[in-house]
Amino acid sequence: MLVSNESQDTSTVLDKFKWVLVLVLIALIVWGNSYFSTPNDIYQPNTIVRIIAVVVISLLTLFIAFTTNKGKSFITFLQESRKELRKVxxxxxxxxxxxxxxxxxxxxxxxxxxxxxxxxxxxxxxxxxxxxx
CATH class of the missing domain: 1.20.5 (Single alpha-helices involved in coiled-coils or other helix-helix interfaces)
Structure with a gap:
């Protein structure tokens, strides 16, 4: 019983760390996109780099979020919802x-x-x- 409490505590701490990391990455996306934006010039080469960076960091953020307990529950919910939609x-x-x-x-x-x-x-x-x- 003591081992399961320790593993739950570790899991909870790890989940909290992951959520903090997710928030930091989202803040990094917002800050970086704002900082490196160029007003009035959409066709600058750094626009492509910004788009790629936002997509890559967003995918990394989603991956981290989906590895948490809530993220796994959400994925399970999506899978069950898809099964139910097939029954409609x-x-x-x-x-x-x-x-x-x-x-x-x-x-x-x-x-x-x-x-x-x-x-x-x-x-x-x-x-x-x-x-x-």
């Missing part, structure tokens, strides 16, 4: 068009009804306020 029965094109048209018609009907009630209440309020004068 998607509507046919005909069903999708019919449903869309039905929703559009109902929206127009409800909108017209609300406009009619608003006009009626507005007329009533104007009539009542003119009588009070």
């Amino acid at each position: 029965v998607w509507p046919t094109r005909k069903e999708a068009v019919q449903t869309t048209l039905l929703i559009a018609v109902i929206t127009v009907i409800v909108g017209t009804a609300l406009w009619g009630m608003d006009s009626l209440f507005r007329s009533i309020i104007f009539y009542l306020t003119l009588i009070g004068r």
